[in-house]
Amino acid sequence: MTSAAVADRAVVEVRGLTKAYRRRGSPPLVAVDRVDLTVRRGEVYGFLGPNGAGKTTTLRMLLGLVRPTGGTASVLGNAPGSRAALEATGAMIEGPAFLPYLSGTANLRVVARYAGVDASRVAPALESVGLAERGDDRYASYSLGMKQRLGVAAALLKDPVLVVLDEPTNGLDPAGMREMRTLVRGLAGRGHTVVLSSHLLGEVQEICDRVAVIDHGRVVLESSVEEMRGGSELVVRATPSDVARDTVAALRGVEDVRLRDGVLAVRVPEAQTADVTSALVGAGVAVTEVRRSERQLEDVFLELTGGPATGGGDRDA
Numbered sequence: 001m002t003s004a005a006v007a008d009r010a011v012v013e014v015r016g017l018t019k020a021y022r023r024r025g026s027p028p029l030v031a032v033d034r035v036d037l038t039v040r041r042g043e044v045y046g047f048l049g050p051n052g053a054g055k056t057t058t059l060r061m062l063l064g065l066v067r068p069t070g071g072t073a074s075v076l077g078n079a080p081g082s083r084a085a086l087e088a089t090g091a092m093i094e095g096p097a098f099l100p101y102l103s104g105t106a107n108l109r110v111v112a113r114y115a116g117v118d119a120s121r122v123a124p125a126l127e128s129v130g131l132a133e134r135g136d137d138r139y140a141s142y143s144l145g146m147k148q149r150l151g152v153a154a155a156l157l158k159d160p161v162l163v164v165l166d167e168p169t170n171g172l173d174p175a176g177m178r179e180m181r182t183l184v185r186g187l188a189g190r191g192h193t194v195v196l197s198s199h200l201l202g203e204v205q206e207i208c209d210r211v212a213v214i215d216h217g218r219v220v221l222e223s224s225v226e227e228m229r230g231g232s233e234l235v236v237r238a239t240p241s242d243v244a245r246d247t248v249a250a251l252r253g254v255e256d257v258r259l260r261d262g263v264l265a266v267r268v269p270e271a272q273t274a275d276v277t278s279a280l281v282g283a284g285v286a287v288t289e290v291r292r293s294e295r296q297l298e299d300v301f302l303e304l305t306g307g308p309a310t311g312g313g314d315r316d317a
């Protein structure tokens with residue numbers, strides 16, 4: 001294969017991946033149902049879905065920790081769990097486990113020895129998660145955000161092509177979340193490919209390049225975050241609103257106009273915003289507000305699944 005072909009090859013390819021758990025006296029529980037995914041080199045790929053959707057099970061299959069009952073998965077062309085796949089992959093899954101009485105540095109040395117990685121990798125890994133100065137402090141003294149970042153540092157010890165992070169911001173306060181987002185984007189900036197799971201729409205929207213939306217084990221959408229938002233809309237408040245709607249609908253370039261609760265949502269190229277305003281004024285309509293609004297991932301999720309994005313009354317979404 002040429003080097004260009006290697007660079008183009010997907011880092012993760014998943015086709016028809018399925019995991020059914022047998023249950024005594026009941027039909028099997030299909031945790032992951034015929035999932036197709038492609039993760040390209042250098043992107044941050046988000047796996048978005050409510051609790052219990054099957055995200056962790058899928059990630060565990062990518063790491064060779066859970067055996068699929070159907071379909072295929074590959075990491076850089078290798079079977080998950082194979083030596084070649086493991087060498088190319090670093091992961092933080094279901095919370096990092098470290099020894100509380102050891103320092104961050106000492107903990108990473110333990111992980112490095114266990115993983116057969118040279119101890120010289122510990123310092124750069126700490127550095128890349130912003131913990132270089134706290135490396136000598138005991139793990140027990142770390143904030144939750146620091147603990148999570150040490151988990152990412154452990155995943156980076158091998159300097160892997162692929163970094164898999166299961167709910168990396170789970171439980172973090174807003175400052176910790178922000179640090180983790182910056183860290184993840186930085187990983188992609190340094191050439192790593194990142195696959196992460198999240199049940200937080202806003203987070204995925206901010207960090208990821210592409211997203212798979214998963215619901216009840218099925219991928220209901222795989223696309224770029226940009227495409228998923230579907231471009232921006234113009235929000236217009238004007239009275240009388242029905243005259244405003246008809247005026248805007250008659251304009252060239254307007255793709256769609258919807259009137260909801262007295263507010264118009266207009267799909268129109270950004271360059272034509274001024275045309276909308278002047279047409280309304282020309283029609284004698286009183287305009288009180290014209291602004292651009294991004295379509296949120298939350299709206300997309302509702303459209304796709306017919307339900308809210310977080311199950312079980314989760315904290316924020």
Ligand SMILES: Nc1ncnc2c1ncn2[C@@H]1O[C@H](COP(=O)(O)OP(=O)(O)OP(=O)(O)O)[C@@H](O)[C@H]1O
Binds near residue numbers: 030049050052053056
């Ligand atoms: N070892 C197992 N045995 C039986 N059922 C399991 C097992 N692991 C997961 N499941 C079930 O599979 C489904 C998907 O679980 P999974 O943990 O993959 O979801 P998730 O999207 O990661 O959600 P969460 O964020 O809550 O972990 C759930 O219904 C879960 O109860």
